Amino acid sequence: MTNFDELIKKIVKPLVEYPEDVAIDHSESDRFYEYHLVTNPADVGRIIGKKGHVAQTIRTIVYSARVSGDKRVRLIIDDSKNKNS
Template identity: 80%
Template sequence: MTNFDELIKTIVKPLVKHPEDVTIKHKETDRFHEYHLQTNPSDIGRIIGKKGHVAQTIRTIVYSVRVSGNKRIRLIIDDGKNKN
């Protein structure tokens, strides 16, 4: 299986001012392999972009990678607003 942690970091790190703060946590559910992207709070706007265009582009690239099995990939950008 593709190393999605490295793929996401390769895409995101050049976009942010604090690349050392980029972390990814993996969570597996019944239907998804979820990747939770966290970064420095001052970089959230750079990741999301105007009207969410940057985030959508990142997701498009990540979701286009073929995955074996029935589970799909989901990228969640943790902006600190959602409490789980």
């Protein structure tokens, strides 16, 4: 199976201003392997891109990688809008 952590980091790190702040958290459900991408708040716009085009391209690449079994991969970009800080 593909190492999705490394794949996501290889795509994202060249795009951001603070590559050392790129982190990936995992979770798993009955249907999905979820990868939560966390970046420096200053880099969120770079990852999402205008009208979400960069985020969609990243997801297309990640989703096209092979996964064993019936589960699918889901990439969630943490934009920190849902946090109560």
